[in-house]
Amino acid sequence: MVRNVCERAEILAGAIALGEATDNERAEYREHVASCAPCIEGLGGELEIERVMATVARARDTETWEPVIAPPWHVAARSRNRAWRMGALAAGIALVASVGVHAFVAYGLGAAKATPVDPIVIDYDGQHLTLEPRAIAKHAATKVRSAHMVVVHNVIHLEAPRAAVAGESARKPEPPVVHVVRTVVARSAVAASNIPIWRRDPVGAAKADAAALAQAPLPQEHRAESMAVAPPPVIREVEPVGGDAAIDPVPPMIAYAEGANGTTAFELVVDGHGIPTKCTITKASGYLVLDHAVCKAAMKARFIPREINGRGVPSIYRDAFTFRSNGGS
Amino acid sequence: MEEVYLAVHDSAAINARIELLVRDYQTRIARYLRRMVGDSEVALDLTQEVFLAAFRMLKQHPERPLTAGWLYKTATNSAISHLRRKKIVRMIPLERDHDTRSWRIDEQSAVSVDLQAAIGHLPPEQAGAVLLTSYAGYSSQEAAAVLGTSADAVRQRVCRAMKTLRSIMMEQ
Numbered sequence: 001m002v003r004n005v006c007e008r009a010e011i012l013a014g015a016i017a018l019g020e021a022t023d024n025e026r027a028e029y030r031e032h033v034a035s036c037a038p039c040i041e042g043l044g045g046e047l048e049i050e051r052v053m054a055t056v057a058r059a060r061d062t063e064t065w066e067p068v069i070a071p072p073w074h075v076a077a078r079s080r081n082r083a084w085r086m087g088a089l090a091a092g093i094a095l096v097a098s099v100g101v102h103a104f105v106a107y108g109l110g111a112a113k114a115t116p117v118d119p120i121v122i123d124y125d126g127q128h129l130t131l132e133p134r135a136i137a138k139h140a141a142t143k144v145r146s147a148h149m150v151v152v153h154n155v156i157h158l159e160a161p162r163a164a165v166a167g168e169s170a171r172k173p174e175p176p177v178v179h180v181v182r183t184v185v186a187r188s189a190v191a192a193s194n195i196p197i198w199r200r201d202p203v204g205a206a207k208a209d210a211a212a213l214a215q216a217p218l219p220q221e222h223r224a225e226s227m228a229v230a231p232p233p234v235i236r237e238v239e240p241v242g243g244d245a246a247i248d249p250v251p252p253m254i255a256y257a258e259g260a261n262g263t264t265a266f267e268l269v270v271d272g273h274g275i276p277t278k279c280t281i282t283k284a285s286g287y288l289v290l291d292h293a294v295c296k297a298a299m300k301a302r303f304i305p306r307e308i309n310g311r312g313v314p315s316i317y318r319d320a321f322t323f324r325s326n327g328g329s
Numbered sequence: 330m331e332e333v334y335l336a337v338h339d340s341a342a343i344n345a346r347i348e349l350l351v352r353d354y355q356t357r358i359a360r361y362l363r364r365m366v367g368d369s370e371v372a373l374d375l376t377q378e379v380f381l382a383a384f385r386m387l388k389q390h391p392e393r394p395l396t397a398g399w400l401y402k403t404a405t406n407s408a409i410s411h412l413r414r415k416k417i418v419r420m421i422p423l424e425r426d427h428d429t430r431s432w433r434i435d436e437q438s439a440v441s442v443d444l445q446a447a448i449g450h451l452p453p454e455q456a457g458a459v460l461l462t463s464y465a466g467y468s469s470q471e472a473a474a475v476l477g478t479s480a481d482a483v484r485q486r487v488c489r490a491m492k493t494l495r496s497i498m499m500e501q
Binding site: 007010011012013014015017018020042043044048049052053055056057059060063065066067068069070071072253 | 376384443
């Protein structure tokens with residue numbers, strides 16, 4: 001009998017923990033634990049129960065992990081292909097290999113060669129932003145005809161103004177020049193047949209363009225100040241953990257379907273712990289989905305915090321990505 | 330429970346709905362599974378399996394509605410199967426300095442790490458009850474439907490899990 005009563009107390013404690021207990025149930029629990037030493041020691045009072053649940057809720061609220069998984073049909077296709085290959089005859093395997101080689105030559109190499117990347121020069125608000133991508137790295141070709149997107153990671157470095165020469169101090173200083181000293185090229189592809197038809201909506205694209213243009217205003221932080229002695233070149237204040245590959249924007253399928261092209265420059269505010277707290281698009285690509293992809297990827301990155309006197313301090317990180325699409329084929 | 334999918338028969342529509350489903354639930358399911366199994370990589374694999382199972386189920390039975398509860402039920406069963414198969418519930422102690430190092434990278438809160446160490450000591454059924462109610466936000470009735478038990482059983486599991494969590498987290 002006692003055991004049943006204590007089990008009932010456990011159920012009541014669970015209800016209190018989940019916020020489902022009625023006043024009568026709470027009173028019943030209080031009445032029981034007032035006369036049952038094992039229960040009050042093991043389960044605790046109402047406040048203790050709620051305190052433990054609050055700890056769980058706090059842990060949940062502070063979670064920042066946001067993984068991205070591949071669409072299931074990609075995995076399903078891989079599984080089907082693997083099962084089929086395991087059971088195929090030698091002649092069939094040879095045929096598949098032959099088709100694969102032909103597809104590689106026809107689409108893979110052709111697509112990789114046919115995407116020259118020209119330097120991009122952007123002149124806005126008195127600044128020269130030069131994005132000079134390197135040659136595109138060759139990646140494994142897909143065996144199916146596909147839409148592809150070339151993502152060029154442009155690392156922006158700000159060059160400080162030249163030191164003022166004596167006698168010219170009153171003159172207007174030369175505008176700073178932004179150079180790209182390093183580029184990383186990534187390329188991703190998606191089968192055209194996998195782009196949902198409902199996402200190929202030109203109306204949506206027009207809305208995205210309008211929204212992207214609306215947030216186009218550019219900040220002044222790129223403009224270096226005039227000063228008598230030039231400081232060392234302003235490079236990045238912080239570096240991402242894992243290098244440039246740490247920020248890896250994934251263009252959404254709608255970008256493939258719309259043949260999105262453009263350069264997104266952004267600016268991150270990184271706190272003293274190396275965690276981004278704010279992402280600002282300083283130059284919109286014209287496609288809201290691309291800008292969002294860049295900011296989403298950037299906010300996931302973690303940075304080696306800048307330290308002053310051993311303490312981490314907030315800092316700014318600037319970077320840009322260029323997207324080039326073949327427009328779907 | 331919230332219904333996240335309505336029956337459609339067109340293959341492209343299934344892909345589109347699954348894409349939405351993945352986008353909306355991948356973080357929640359992955360976090361839930363990471364708490365269950367205590368390992369990010371395993372959680373990602375299991376999350377992929379859950380959505381793959383949903384995709385295959387819809388391909389074979391497009392008339393069946395898919396709910397968030399179905400996803401959590403599949404995720405719970407996958408996690409419990411994994412824990413039982415690998416027998417890592419008791420054999421690998423979740424020491425703070427060793428196993429929680431990877432958690433420190435993307436978790437800001439020490440509470441989060443401590444909680445994970447404590448959850449590692451719970452039986453899978455109790456962990457599932459706590460996480461379904463506190464993480465997924467289900468009531469005891471809804472969690473009972475997912476776990477295939479009664480609401481009172483869920484409350485009892487939550488209570489016993491809390492007893493364990495409280496004793497372990499007080500030691501730390």
